[in-house]
Amino acid sequence: MLSYLHKLEAAGAPPPCFREICVELGYQSTNAAKKLINRLRDAGDVTFQPGRARTLKLAKTPETGVPLLGSIAAGFPDNQDVGRIERLQFNPLNFGIRNPTDAFALRVRGDSMTGRQFFDGDLVLLDRSAKPKNQDVVAALIDQECTLKTLVVRNGKAWLKAENPAYPDIIPAHDLQIQGVAKAVIRILAA
Known part of the structure; x- marks a missing residue:
């Protein structure tokens, strides 16, 4: 999933909606896509605003070193x-x-x-x-x-x-x- 988001971001494409995530990952239900996104958010890998369309973004981790x-x-x-x-x-x-x-x-x-x-x-x-x-x-x-x-x-x-x-x-x-x-x-x- 993260590689898909990186690919979209590099291409300058808008963030995917839940239906597009389902198509990309072969899910039948948008509920499965929502659960995946929530797990990625809890892990700090992505951010999004619940209830709003196309707000999914890769979390920018601060550069270290x-x-x-x-x-x-x-x-x-x-x-x-x-x-x-x-x-x-x-x-x-x-x-x-x-x-x-x-x-x-x-x-x-x-x-x-x-x-x-x-x-x-x-x-x-x-x-x-x-x-x-x-x-x-x-x-x-x-x-x-x-x-x-x-x-x-x-x-x-x-x-x-x-x-x-x-x-x-x-x-x-x-x-x-x-x-x-x-x-x-x-x-x-x-x-």
Whole structure:
């Protein structure tokens, strides 16, 4: 039944009436369809308004976990577009992020942060509401390009430092915006 409702919703079709549910499921009685819908409602899978036609809807369950928004250069900054959004199923509160909606994750690309133990392929968990401090690892937008680096603040001036001597410091020509402060690195070990 739920797959039928998903199919209708994806096609932009109106919700089915009880007779259409009977036809779809091979029921003889609309009473059987009503009982099924009531069970789905009690389970939290659907909502509807009794006594009104075509109000059946799939229940929208809140998304959980942390969105994985793509990748970030840990090398020279780039402006790579964000790909499809996945969600990592863990609680950001366990990593010191006070508001779960401020948490996001990015996959590390490159080797400029190996001195701080961020390696190519790692996932970095970031907090967009944390106030960045000197020596924090940050996801930054510098002159319209994204990168993962250590924030350095001296005498009121801020720049980004790589944690690999093969890479230079990055001093903003125009603009430096901190997108998030790193709270954790997640490394998947090969079996």
